Amino acid sequence: MAAGEELTLSSHIQHHLTNAKMCTVDGSIAFNKACSEAGFWTWHVDTLAWSIGLGILFLWIFHNVAKKSTVGVPGKLQCFVEMVVEFVAANVKDTYHGKSKLIAPLALTIFVWVFLMNLMDLVPVDFLPAFAGFVGETAFGMDSHDVYMKIVPTTDINMTAALAVGVFLLMIGYSIRIKGVLGFIKELTLHPFSTKNIPLQIVLIPFNLLLELIALVAKPFSLALRLFGNLYAGEMIFILIGAIGLAQLPLHFVWAVFHILVIVLQAFVFMMLTIVYLSMASSDNH
Amino acid sequence: MNLNATLLGELIAFTVFVLFCMKFVWPPLMNAIETRQQKIADGLAASDRAEKDLALAQDKAKDQLKDAKAQAAEIIEQARKREAKMIEEAAQKANAERDNILAQTKAEVEAERNRLREDLRKQVAALAVAGAERILQRSIDEAAHSDILEKLVQEL
Numbered sequence: 001m002a003a004g005e006e007l008t009l010s011s012h013i014q015h016h017l018t019n020a021k022m023c024t025v026d027g028s029i030a031f032n033k034a035c036s037e038a039g040f041w042t043w044h045v046d047t048l049a050w051s052i053g054l055g056i057l058f059l060w061i062f063h064n065v066a067k068k069s070t071v072g073v074p075g076k077l078q079c080f081v082e083m084v085v086e087f088v089a090a091n092v093k094d095t096y097h098g099k100s101k102l103i104a105p106l107a108l109t110i111f112v113w114v115f116l117m118n119l120m121d122l123v124p125v126d127f128l129p130a131f132a133g134f135v136g137e138t139a140f141g142m143d144s145h146d147v148y149m150k151i152v153p154t155t156d157i158n159m160t161a162a163l164a165v166g167v168f169l170l171m172i173g174y175s176i177r178i179k180g181v182l183g184f185i186k187e188l189t190l191h192p193f194s195t196k197n198i199p200l201q202i203v204l205i206p207f208n209l210l211l212e213l214i215a216l217v218a219k220p221f222s223l224a225l226r227l228f229g230n231l232y233a234g235e236m237i238f239i240l241i242g243a244i245g246l247a248q249l250p251l252h253f254v255w256a257v258f259h260i261l262v263i264v265l266q267a268f269v270f271m272m273l274t275i276v277y278l279s280m281a282s283s284d285n286h
Numbered sequence: 287m288n289l290n291a292t293l294l295g296e297l298i299a300f301t302v303f304v305l306f307c308m309k310f311v312w313p314p315l316m317n318a319i320e321t322r323q324q325k326i327a328d329g330l331a332a333s334d335r336a337e338k339d340l341a342l343a344q345d346k347a348k349d350q351l352k353d354a355k356a357q358a359a360e361i362i363e364q365a366r367k368r369e370a371k372m373i374e375e376a377a378q379k380a381n382a383e384r385d386n387i388l389a390q391t392k393a394e395v396e397a398e399r400n401r402l403r404e405d406l407r408k409q410v411a412a413l414a415v416a417g418a419e420r421i422l423q424r425s426i427d428e429a430a431h432s433d434i435l436e437k438l439v440q441e442l
Binding site: 019039040041042043044047048051052055058059062063065066067069070071072074078081082085086089101102104105106108109113153156157158159161162163165166 | 301306310
């Protein structure tokens with residue numbers, strides 16, 4: 001425990017839910033509380049570091065296996081990797097009927113990356129933040145309460161929103177590529193209320209546009225918020241369980257076991273919805 | 287919890303990861319999987335074919351064995367016939383030889399007997415002449431009595 005302020009439960013939880021921030025204040029780099037005024041140009045270094053680290057880990061393993069992949073009898077790691085790849089490929093094949101070289105690798109990246117980031121949730125909540133606080137205190141002379149470390153990137157709305165925005169941009173890109181700009185505009189304006197009566201159709205256009213835009217924008221929102229909400233809530237429960245002393249052990253175990261399901265399921269749902277949305281974006285029959 | 291520049295950073299990271307995966311991870315893995323599937327399919331087809339070939343070869347071998355057995359039986363039959371024929375020929379030849387030798391020997395014996403008989407007759411004739419000389423004590427004109435002597439000799 002650091003010297004100074006009393007550690008209350010709410011401050012403990014608050015500490016756990018705060019990202020390590022980095023920003024520039026008056027031309028020099030500042031951290032954490034100094035960044036409260038920085039607004040948009042704040043970087044969550046823990047989210048960035050963990051997510052990119054995990055992404056690189058994923059690509060490093062898969063790339064290594066891919067480089068050494070043999071057509072003959074595969075090794076155990078290759079078997080595992082191929083199992084994941086075939087699982088994703090089967091889902092993509094079932095859902096996406098167009099021809100695209102991007103969808104399958106995109107789905108694989110989302111599935112494994114999101115899974116790995118969610119998996120960080122199973123690391124006991126105090127381990128890495130406490131370790132970071134210890135390192136900050138001993139190596140950098142900081143107050144350990146000022147060292148923040150949120151190790152589950154998917155509990156940061158920026159992370160899930162970034163994924164959703166990426167998928168959203170692809171949805172628009174695919175819509176325009178497959179249907180053309182005009183086709184995309186038509187899709188947004190001539191449905192769901194369509195009529196042969198041209199003046200009436202013109203009157204209906206604003207309603208259609210409103211509905212379709214909401215439907216379109218709801219997709220990335222639901223993607224981002226579903227993943228964020230599930231993981232944030234799960235993390236919150238872990239933090240609360242971690243705060244109740246020795247009794248946490250059985251509870252922690254039960255919640256962790258249940259959370260294994262959530263972790264895989266959320267990664268799968270995110271992947272599946274990405275494929276479905278892109279499939280909808282590239283199909284012509286509305 | 288506010289949205290901030292982290293989103294941009296993650297978006298860039300996401301893009302880079304997806305592109306990397308698309309270029310360097312997915313194609314080789316998919317290639318390996320599909321090639322192996324093809325290989326397994328080929329292997330199964332080949333094993334099916336080999337099974338069929340084996341059955342065919344076994345049938346062929348059976349046929350050939352049957353042919354060979356039939357041929358062997360035929361050859362043995364021929365050999366037996368030939369053996370019998372050879373034995374018969376040899377027997378015939380031996381018989382002929384025997385008859386030959388017998389006939390020749392008979393002829394020789396006959397000739398010898400004739401010769402001996404002629405000798406004997408001549409000696410008896412001489413003896414008879416000598417006896418008659420003694421009986422008559424006189425020389426008898428051999429020429430005049432030769433018919434009697436001849437007759438005597440004949441009677442002997």
